[in-house]
Amino acid sequence: MHIGLAQLNPVLGDVAANLEKHREWMKRAAAENVELLIFPELSLAGYHLRDLVPDVALTPDSDILSQIVKASKDMSLVVGFVEETPQFRFHVGAGYMEGGRLLHVHRKVYLATYGMFDEERYLDAGAGVRAFDTKFGRCAMLICEDLWHPSAPYLACHDGAHYLLAVANSPGRGVRGHTLHTAETYERICRVYAQLLQVWVVLVNRVGFEDGVNFWGGSMVVSPMGEVTARAPLMEEALVTADLDIDEVRRARVFAPLLAEEELELTARELRRIIDDRSRE
């Protein structure tokens, strides 16, 4: 599978302008024969939305989302947006589009609400992590803070994902080391997940500034052996392409059948016990 990592800089709160940007990047990706183009978290909306959330929210049948879904006839897409439900709830959504259809929406489960983050004030958390079948194989999507909870990639991979598609709006901070502290930690966890869960991990992070906050980019592809095989620059818009082969997943799992040997029953049993013990506290 020939994928494109669309490390772009969206306009804050201007969905129409971002739709145009998506079209431009799709054209560029088509010229490079990209089969699956992955945009970052909230690529149609921007990040620090605050009271703009209801203004930029899209229902699956909205005109803008329909236009993007239609464009997936020729190239599969992952697009980030604020999803509005029939109950007028708002989620950080990542949509997987293929063959002119919206195949799957992942709703961000872990809304960052600490330190510089305030997501849960404006948005509702998703209720599940699911893998889904695509024409390239089984995929699962995670959004930014989801990655900081190992249970999320764990569930996705035991649900059969060969490709973990992670999208992010990660702000850069920590300037003491050889690179941004956030860039370093994201690479570390992506490599650990890829290696332990024996999947391809693709991270697509945005760039640009919002109110002085920088998004560091540094999108990357990590092989099921835990090696970084493609990397976008820090802090600059870039379309990076990479080839992901499902045979690499097979090779990793033949070499060490970590996933197959996982005791899911034991994990479920012990989790149940822990939850019950806690509820008695």
Place this chain on the structure above:
Amino acid sequence: MTESVLINAELVESILTRFIHEEVTKFDFSKVVVGLSGGVDSATSCFLAERALGKQGVVAVLMPYKTSSPESTSDARAVVEQLGIESTEVDITPQIDAYFDRFPDADRVRRGNKMARERMTILYDMSAKHRALVLGTSNKTEFLLGYTTLWGDMACAINPLGDLYKTQVRQLARHLGVPDRIVKKAPSADLWTGQTDEGELGFSYEEVDRLLFAMIDERKPRRELEREFDPAFVERVARIVQSSQYKRRMPVIAKVSARSIDRDFRYSRDWGR
């Protein structure tokens, strides 16, 4: 320098130059004006702005008062020359003296604040003249200690240095090639003859930056701070930080409606950009 406050200056430069470029150009500007005193903060801001926007993108404004040290002005001119940027000199003596002729018994704090605010009005006028944004030069140490003049030297559109402690600004300045004598000289608001920051504050930037880093960035509780620092020093600095909180906030608005600005009317500054 103490290990804890060390920065990767090259990385910081790349963030701050991108910050200046993006936050200026997305509002359809291409220039900044900087009040250049000859001190390390404003010199560093000029260097960053020149790298972000080019020579044509920076106008340095020198605004000495009659008691300002001649070295300040010559250091500022050296920065202008080294960077090859446009500059304007506005001697603020006539307008300051005209005002205090009416209040001859005003103390030096009033005079100092007036000078800082006079410079602010000049910077904003110059920003209109050059169709530019005002680039701030205050650092994190000054902000946290409230060692600034409200609506004076704090006033700006964007500020690249506000999340860097003074000692980190010095480190960045060295990396950028700011003249050594500017980096090394005793920091001063230069509001009266012989004034130095460290003399007025009663501690050195090295000491207080180390404490502020532990207190603010590392969020260490009091008992941990008191193991590393003199408890009286910790107490004094903690009080200063708390009592200057008002300077770091927008003015308080009395709430009467269902949706008041910034409380429940919440939009980012970069809304639509």
